Amino acid sequence: MIVGMAMTVLAALGVSAASVPPAHAAQVITDIAYAPAQPSGSKGHLLDLYLPSTGITPRPLLIWHSGSAWTSDNGKEGADEIAAVFNPLGFAVAGVSVRSSGQATFPAQVHDIKGAIRWLRANAATYQLDPNRFAIMGDSSGGWLTEMATFSGGVTALEGTVGTTGVSSNVQVGLAFYSPTDFLQMNAQNLPTGGLDHNSPASPESLLVGCPIQTCPDKVAQANPMTYVDANDPPLLFLHGQADFLVPHGQSVLLYNRIKAQCGTGTFVSVPGADHMKVQIMDPAHYGTETVRTTTGCGETVGTGTLNATWANFATFLRGGLKLGTSCEVTYSTGVWNGAFNGSVVIRNTGTTPISGWTVTWTWSGNQQITSAWNATVTQTGAQVVARDAGHNSYIGPGSSQSLGFSATATGTNDIPAQFKVNNLACTRVPA
The missing domain is CATH 3.40.50.1820 (Alpha/Beta hydrolase fold, catalytic domain)
Known part of the structure; x- marks a missing residue:
């Protein structure tokens, strides 16, 4: 019993x-x-x-x-x-x-x-x-x-x-x-x-x-x-x-x-x-x-x-x-000309475990529209951007970084996105 x-x-x-x-x-x-x-x-x-x-x-x-x-x-x-x-x-x-x-x-x-x-x-x-x-x-x-x-x-x-x-x-x-x-x-x-x-x-x-x-x-x-x-x-x-x-x-x-x-x-x-x-x-x-x-x-x-x-x-x-990343920093910089600009996103792995395969997401605050990209496959739906690694740059060891670049058009304001996420993890934004 x-x-x-x-x-x-x-x-x-x-x-x-x-x-x-x-x-x-x-x-x-x-x-x-x-x-x-x-x-x-x-x-x-x-x-x-x-x-x-x-x-x-x-x-x-x-x-x-x-x-x-x-x-x-x-x-x-x-x-x-x-x-x-x-x-x-x-x-x-x-x-x-x-x-x-x-x-x-x-x-x-x-x-x-x-x-x-x-x-x-x-x-x-x-x-x-x-x-x-x-x-x-x-x-x-x-x-x-x-x-x-x-x-x-x-x-x-x-x-x-x-x-x-x-x-x-x-x-x-x-x-x-x-x-x-x-x-x-x-x-x-x-x-x-x-x-x-x-x-x-x-x-x-x-x-x-x-x-x-x-x-x-x-x-x-x-x-x-x-x-x-x-x-x-x-x-x-x-x-x-x-x-x-x-x-x-x-x-x-x-x-x-x-x-x-x-x-x-x-x-x-x-x-x-x-x-x-x-x-x-x-x-x-x-x-x-x-x-x-x-x-x-x-x-x-x-x-x-x-x-x-x-x-x-x-x-x-x-x-x-799961090698998704536990801590990250993003540095965002732009070069602007008439109605268009180039952008660079640098992802730094500040955690103690590697990131194997990454996706960066952010949301524009204005009317920015990406027209081309390099070192990543980039898609945009409305104001939301999804950038996936290009294969050759998918691995980011602890303390290491990878980057992607893009060209885009913009009308009106062109503010820096408020937040970047890597594999759904919010990253600290570091000034360029």
């Missing part, structure tokens, strides 16, 4: 109640079948898409899966709340469901998320998604699924044949909240005040793998995200509360140590006093107290309070992993 109650608590903490679709979404498409239902009538092969009304296309995509201790086949719930944050930033959001442990045991859940990723990538053009910029996020068992998808790119045994095949299931960056990793060590890592009996035949972990976990260590190892960590994995940001009663904080400690040992790229935010809920992980009362460990290329930095658990910081991390 106690285990059953605990599983119910896990599900309640991981799954948000459905709410009204966000007003900022230009289009919300629900219950898309990325593969046939299995078993019939189940919801584990459905996804919802939230497409923003703002930003450039093609759009980066953030995939969300809500935790439930693997007991629910409706993990796409809660994606509306994620879309409320990320749609205004130009991200499309996909809420993805996978089969529950009662419907299929591991590795079915990983096969499902990979099937959904393949479907989304195969249909990227239809929904104006950028197939090279897929991020994934989840909490609890959804965090576990996030880590499995992030680390197991190219692992044939976990690919499966669910739905669309022949398309990459890789993601480019992951973000996970309080996820389990090594099931066999969970009981030993429980808080001194107690925790779940993860070794029980009826524990969430045992039900996932289809056997009492201590009796089938080989299968448990296959379900351990750490098994697949190597130096070539995408970056992962993961957060865990030190007072987590349901999934021990030590599970993320193990993962961080594994990433560091493999010379991978990861950032681990350890939050004192936080239990197994995003609201506690993100509680402003903890700002400035988190221990933040970052490892990349076998190096490590450790700080206190250097990364607060805020949506703004999460968005910055995801943008960096």
Whole structure:
């Protein structure tokens, strides 16, 4: 009975109640079948898409899966709340469901998320998604699924044949909240005040793998995200509360140590006093107290309070992993003659991660009309201008810059545009 109650608590903490679709979404498409239902009538092969009304296309995509201790086949719930944050930033959001442990045991859940990723990538053009910029996020068992998808790119045994095949299931960056990793060590890592009996035949972990976990260590190892960590994995940001009663904080400690040992790229935010809920992980009362460990290329930095658990910081991390840019400056200059002018736009990457592929947007305040351009493909609709890199100049390393030029006509005022954005990120304008 106690285990059953605990599983119910896990599900309640991981799954948000459905709410009204966000007003900022230009289009919300629900219950898309990325593969046939299995078993019939189940919801584990459905996804919802939230497409923003703002930003450039093609759009980066953030995939969300809500935790439930693997007991629910409706993990796409809660994606509306994620879309409320990320749609205004130009991200499309996909809420993805996978089969529950009662419907299929591991590795079915990983096969499902990979099937959904393949479907989304195969249909990227239809929904104006950028197939090279897929991020994934989840909490609890959804965090576990996030880590499995992030680390197991190219692992044939976990690919499966669910739905669309022949398309990459890789993601480019992951973000996970309080996820389990090594099931066999969970009981030993429980808080001194107690925790779940993860070794029980009826524990969430045992039900996932289809056997009492201590009796089938080989299968448990296959379900351990750490098994697949190597130096070539995408970056992962993961957060865990030190007072987590349901999934021990030590599970993320193990993962961080594994990433560091493999010379991978990861950032681990350890939050004192936080239990197994995003609201506690993100509680402003903890700002400035988190221990933040970052490892990349076998190096490590450790700080206190250097990364607060805020949506703004999460968005910055995801943008960096997707190589969209996290900070930029633009220098704009013109040379004017009768009724016409030449313009130059210099983009400087002031962030710490590269920009790979860029689009600059701005809006004129007058009657300017671009007639030709170089070092970019430029289109204008009304007063809005969209300039995309020319291919040869698509990469802007940290501290580096690229430029574009254009000729235009103008009548009346010819003021400098009020704002320039690079990949939907507002840049600081620097005087010429």
